[in-house]
Amino acid sequence: MCGIVAVTGFKNALPLLMNGLEKLEYRGYDSAGIAIINSETQNITCNKAEGKLQNLKNLLNKNNIPGTTGIGHTRWATHGKPEVKNAHPHIDSSGEVAVVQNGIIENFQELKNKLEKEGIAFNSDTDTEVIPHLIQRELNTLGKLNLDNNGSTLLVAVRNVINDLEGSYALAVLWAAAPNSLVVARRQAPLIIGLGEGEFMCASDTPAIANFTNIILPMEDEEIGLLTPLGVEIYDSNNERQYRNPISLNISEQIIDKMNFKHYMLKEIYDQPETAKNWLEKYLIKNSKNGQFQINLPFDTSFFESIERIEIIACGTSKHAAMVGSFLLEQFAGIPTNVFYASEFRYSPPPLLPNVLTIGVTQSGETADTIAAINMEITRRSLVEDETFKPNLIAITNRTESSIGRQISNIIDIGAGIEIGVAATKTFYAQLLSFYGLAIQFAQIKGTKSKEEISKLIVELYKLPPLLEDLIEKHNQSAEKLAHDFFNIKDVVFLGRGINYPIALEGALKLKEISYIHAVGYPAGEMKHGPIALLDKKVPVISIASPGEVFDKVISNAQEAKARDSYLIGIAPKCNGTQIFDYLMTMPESNEWISPLLNIIPLQLLSYHIAAHRGLDVDQPRNLAKSVTVE
Numbered sequence: 352m353c354g355i356v357a358v359t360g361f362k363n364a365l366p367l368l369m370n371g372l373e374k375l376e377y378r379g380y381d382s383a384g385i386a387i388i389n390s391e392t393q394n395i396t397c398n399k400a401e402g403k404l405q406n407l408k409n410l411l412n413k414n415n416i417p418g419t420t421g422i423g424h425t426r427w428a429t430h431g432k433p434e435v436k437n438a439h440p441h442i443d444s445s446g447e448v449a450v451v452q453n454g455i456i457e458n459f460q461e462l463k464n465k466l467e468k469e470g471i472a473f474n475s476d477t478d479t480e481v482i483p484h485l486i487q488r489e490l491n492t493l494g495k496l497n498l499d500n501n502g503s504t505l506l507v508a509v510r511n512v513i514n515d516l517e518g519s520y521a522l523a524v525l526w527a528a529a530p531n532s533l534v535v536a537r538r539q540a541p542l543i544i545g546l547g548e549g550e551f552m553c554a555s556d557t558p559a560i561a562n563f564t565n566i567i568l569p570m571e572d573e574e575i576g577l578l579t580p581l582g583v584e585i586y587d588s589n590n591e592r593q594y595r596n597p598i599s600l601n602i603s604e605q606i607i608d609k610m611n612f613k614h615y616m617l618k619e620i621y622d623q624p625e626t627a628k629n630w631l632e633k634y635l636i637k638n639s640k641n642g643q644f645q646i647n648l649p650f651d652t653s654f655f656e657s658i659e660r661i662e663i664i665a666c667g668t669s670k671h672a673a674m675v676g677s678f679l680l681e682q683f684a685g686i687p688t689n690v691f692y693a694s695e696f697r698y699s700p701p702p703l704l705p706n707v708l709t710i711g712v713t714q715s716g717e718t719a720d721t722i723a724a725i726n727m728e729i730t731r732r733s734l735v736e737d738e739t740f741k742p743n744l745i746a747i748t749n750r751t752e753s754s755i756g757r758q759i760s761n762i763i764d765i766g767a768g769i770e771i772g773v774a775a776t777k778t779f780y781a782q783l784l785s786f787y788g789l790a791i792q793f794a795q796i797k798g799t800k801s802k803e804e805i806s807k808l809i810v811e812l813y814k815l816p817p818l819l820e821d822l823i824e825k826h827n828q829s830a831e832k833l834a835h836d837f838f839n840i841k842d843v844v845f846l847g848r849g850i851n852y853p854i855a856l857e858g859a860l861k862l863k864e865i866s867y868i869h870a871v872g873y874p875a876g877e878m879k880h881g882p883i884a885l886l887d888k889k890v891p892v893i894s895i896a897s898p899g900e901v902f903d904k905v906i907s908n909a910q911e912a913k914a915r916d917s918y919l920i921g922i923a924p925k926c927n928g929t930q931i932f933d934y935l936m937t938m939p940e941s942n943e944w945i946s947p948l949l950n951i952i953p954l955q956l957l958s959y960h961i962a963a964h965r966g967l968d969v970d971q972p973r974n975l976a977k978s979v980t981v982e
């Protein structure tokens with residue numbers, strides 16, 4: 352949700368800013384802009400363009416903008432339409448202060464009213480524009496205190512201004528009078544500082560600076576920093592200087608290549624056998640005594656013994672992974688489990704119960720609703736004196752250096768590698784696997800499944816990588832063929848039951864978000880209670896029918912759809928019953944527990960090919976952003 356990049360140093364700022372924006376474009380792509388200070392003239396040059404970053408590149412037309420200190424922004428619109436006037440950076444009336452911001456300033460209207468009464472004219476509809484005006488006003492009040500150290504003056508001015516801001520923000524500020532200084536601050540929105548050679552930088556996410564450094568300092572909430580070519584100073588909200596050790600990043604993981612794939616999404620679908628292999632290598636270990644494999648979670652799990660109930664908090668695709676997880680935790684491991692939308696949990700949490708494990712699932716680790724819901728849960732549990740109510744937490748994330756990684760110490764790093772396509776695929780896969788790991792661990796600790804049953808499931812997990820390779824290859828073709836026939840449809844219904852109901856939801860979400868086709872996922876048995884009214888020959892039904900507990904029921908439900916003239920696509924093995932499908936995306940016969948890990952593949956590929964066939968921007972679908980850092 353908006354990407355920020357900023358730099359100060361001894362080198363030209365423009366190449367780093369543009370490279371950083373390219374890497375951040377997945378966070379928002381409504382408009383983009385940069386501002387650079389020329390230290391000789393002490394002028395700020397600002398360029399902005401509506402739409403994709405390419406438009407900004409065209410505007411700059413390979414011209415260099417001299418200056419070694421600058422800020423850049425790629426926007427996902429919250430306040431104000433995606434237009435040039437609303438693009439960042441925003442500049443105050445004197446043209447001396449420039450700001451980029453990611454977040455939402457909730458009291459902006461009140462602040463704007465005050466500024467307007469003072470005669471300040473606004474040029475945009477954004478919440479952000481109040482910030483440069485407020486900083487300029489503050490600088491005037493401070494009387495440009497200390498002209499041989501203007502960076503410190505700017506630091507004081509920004510600190511005074513952020514004290515008056517409500518909401519969440521990550522921001523970077525330039526002041527023409529301090530051409531070698533950059534002030535950055537964050538509250539509930541991600542921001543990291545990078546320590547490069549002859550330059551210091553900051554960005555919303557690590558890939559933005561990965562070409563320039565692998566040493567980072569993540570900023571904490573309520574911190575403010577002053578970056579100059581000579582170093583970085585970070586202060587907390589009490590104005591105490593903060594010292595911490597930098598973190599070293601694995602650069603190869605941060606630099607992502609599309610290879611020969613047309614889109615990142617397709618590459619990331621093809622990455623999944625490797626994702627599974629990596630996860631299995633990381634979390635399954637062979638017991639040297641009995642030669643059997645067991646789950647090896649990266650924290651002490653002995654507290655699982657006292658857990659009586661699990662609550663999972665997540666959004667979007669992560670919630671669908673959590674729903675499969677909930678099925679496994681209840682049906683395989685026998686622990687009552689509930690899954691909540693983070694945005695709902697925040698404002699209507701269930702009554703507190705003792706001995707609860709709370710799991711936060713977020714691939715980005717930055718989803719504002721999930722982070723806030725977890726914070727709220729930690730706070731309300733910490734207020735209860737009874738030990739059995741204390742917070743027990745696990746985070747399942749792809750970004751251990753993210754906000755959730757700093758919030759929760761028991762982390763399952765899903766290790767899927769950075770995902771660029773806005774539609775989550777391989778990270779969903781690794782989240783699913785993490786829930787299999789948790790369910791197995793709980794079943795072992797609670798003794799709800801025999802050694803044999805647990806080994807059987809582990810053996811099935813081990814078979815996945817080669818099976819996935821075949822499935823992807825095969826269904827890449829069948830999905831392309833189906834896409835050719837179906838790219839113009841208007842509505843699709845996805846049906847699944849039991850452990851595959853969340854897979855139907857995920858199939859529908861994938862199709863919606865990248866192809867803009869209306870799709871709905873439903874528990875197959877519920878269709879007759881309403882959605883069946885939608886069906887006719889124009890509405891295809893995609894039905895997930897995996898042999899097991901509910902196979903016959905799903906086939907009967909599919910039959911009901913066929914009786915309403917719907918074209919039936921089956922995600923099912925070729926076996927007795929599946930003849931009813933008009934088109935079968937043939938699946939291997941598999942153990943029902945494992946079936947979601949296979950069934951998701953044709954659904955991802957089908958969405959991908961339909962969107963690609965419609966000529967849409969698969970990796971950066973309209974109105975979406977990879978990391979939703981606003982409420």
Ligand code: M6R
Binds near residue numbers: 669712716721775977
């Ligand atoms: O980073 P998170 O897992 O917390 O993100 C949650 C959702 O925003 C995300 O899954 C979204 O639904 C994706 N676009 C799905 O493809």
